[in-house]
Amino acid sequence: MTEDNEWMKTIQNENEYLKDQVRLLRENYELRSLLSQHYENSHEGRIVTSHPAPVYPNARSPGQGELELNSKKNGRIVGEIAFQLDRRILAYVFPGVTRLYGYTVSNIPEKIKQASMKCLDGSVDEKKHRAMMQRYLSLAARLEKMGYNRDVHPVFSEFLINTYGILKQRPDLHSSPLHSSPADLRKIVIDIVPSKFLGDTLLLLNCLCELSKEDSKPLFAW
Template sequence: MDLEQTIAALLSKNEQLGQENDHLKLMLNVVKENRDLRARMQSFNNDNLDDVTACSPSGRKPSSLWQTTIDEGHFGKDLKQTKSKQEPRTSSPTDFNSFIQSSVHTDTSEKAKSLASPDRLLGEIAYQLDRRILSYVFQGHKRLYGFTLLNIPGKIVEVSTHPLTGMVDEGYRLHLTQRYADLMERLTQLGYETTLHPPFTEFIVNAYGILKERPGEYSPQAMDYNNPVLLRRLIVTTAPGKLQKDLLLVLTCLCNMAEKDRKPLLLW
């Protein structure tokens, strides 16, 4: 009977992993389609500019304002309509109202669009949550090279085992295991899934990258990056629709951890 139950559990787990793998493949296709669309839009705009330059008596290209008008005239209206219809209502809890209201900036679509490297900022949000989780679990370790959310259990075993003698520090292993379990329980209450969101954030980082330059500690850019309302608007206006729900969940978890440790939203 025990063997049958084990087999049934394994089959169920295998089916779940298969569904999650299909979900990740779908998200990858969405990102690829989004990039292809942007490339086609850029090519279309370049062709239009070349035509106008050829017809211009002075032979000069039109101003950047005119180019923006072309972009908005052909694509802006449709994109805005699509986004307004598909914008999901977040299921994020309201426990973070005080945290969000403490932000010094207001939520505006135009300000979100003006943020530097918006695509990379999506990757940075995912990356920041990953590092935040790892830093919380392995609090005494300054260097986390080779640590990922997917290998936390193995790393707990590794760091609690003496590299030369092989002796296990049972107390330390229990301490790390408990910190990990407590954090996952807290994030799970927000909607975080331990089998889905670790590979999801890794996928987002690989797809979009992270910010190349760190903003100054007290610069306006740093304040924008630490504004959760502005980051939420960025996700809604920049990310493909099928990725928005999970990205908003990632941001909610990041807000929760920032509120608990009383540190800025994005840490460098």
């Protein structure tokens, strides 16, 4: 009976995992559809937004091309928020690792195992493995108190990065102070992200702000 119960529990866990993956794929499709509709309507002169259009006093009204450029740039800021949070998490778990190509928050446990292997015989350095795992679990516990879900938000973060992109160059904090302002970034997120995904995106921003306070670095750190 014990083996049967364990087998049923395993099947149930796998089913829950598959349901989560299907839900994320469906939300991915829905968000891309919403974004596509948004830009199609923008091209037709019908910008879909619940906020009033900005007023530009003492300046000429921007043309359609300029509006599209500003919207695209702000979209990259949304992706950059997710990217910066992921980089913060990886840098904390893997201190001293400067080249993080192939590292994602989703595959941290796997990368911990790889990073703790000894070069000579391929065995695991238990002390190194334990130290990295403790850093990962302690950080995860702090983020989970803010609502971060390890089974959902790493994938959602990758989705935002793939959907919106990231900034092409380091912003000048003196000429573009909004990159260091949580309030301004929050406004951009609210303006850009569809309401269905707004809560999770704002949660990522909150987590980034918290980690920025801890390491005393700018929100967008390079």
